[in-house]
Amino acid sequence: MHRKTLPGFVSALLASLFFAGAAQAADAAAEDGAAVYSRSGCWGCHAYLGQGGRDGPQIAHTALSYEAFSTFVRNSTGDMPPFTARIVPDADLEKIYAYLQSIPEPPAPETLPLLQDVFSD
Numbered sequence: 001m002h003r004k005t006l007p008g009f010v011s012a013l014l015a016s017l018f019f020a021g022a023a024q025a026a027d028a029a030a031e032d033g034a035a036v037y038s039r040s041g042c043w044g045c046h047a048y049l050g051q052g053g054r055d056g057p058q059i060a061h062t063a064l065s066y067e068a069f070s071t072f073v074r075n076s077t078g079d080m081p082p083f084t085a086r087i088v089p090d091a092d093l094e095k096i097y098a099y100l101q102s103i104p105e106p107p108a109p110e111t112l113p114l115l116q117d118v119f120s121d
């Protein structure tokens with residue numbers, strides 16, 4: 001019995017180490033991404049947390065896949081100027097994407113203490 005559960009335990013441990021490592025790598029990319037996002041000037045239109053502003057829509061938690069995101073950023077012909085790989089290299093764009101996906105979601109309005117009166121009954 002003990003011999004049977006041990007491999008399960010070991011593989012669970014290995015899996016958790018693997019996922020912790022992957023999560024750490026994603027965190028590091030997101031951290032760098034905040035700096036790259038700021039340096040690349042995206043914030044000028046999309047605001048610091050990608051929440052959008054007067055000149056650009058919200059891009060935090062974009063529903064676009066990385067490929068669609070990259071294609072848009074590189075080839076925009078609308079109101080957003082295109083950012084080629086010479087301006088924002090692929091490695092930087094990947095970090096920006098990780099950053100945008102890592103920004104915490106705002107809390108639901110009904111969970112905010114100040115708004116309890118509005119939501120009660």
Ligand code: HEC
Nearest residue numbers: 040041042044045055056057059069073078079080083088
């Ligand atoms: C000069 C203002 C401006 C800057 C700077 C800018 N954007 Fe935009 N962005 C826009 C506007 C305006 C749109 C909407 C354009 C459209 O729909 O054609 C847009 C749209 C987008 C979209 C598509 C959003 C969607 O869901 O359809 C993405 C992704 C995006 N921007 C990423 C970026 C990134 C990454 C950077 C920095 C490298 C950046 N933008 C810099 C103005 C800007």
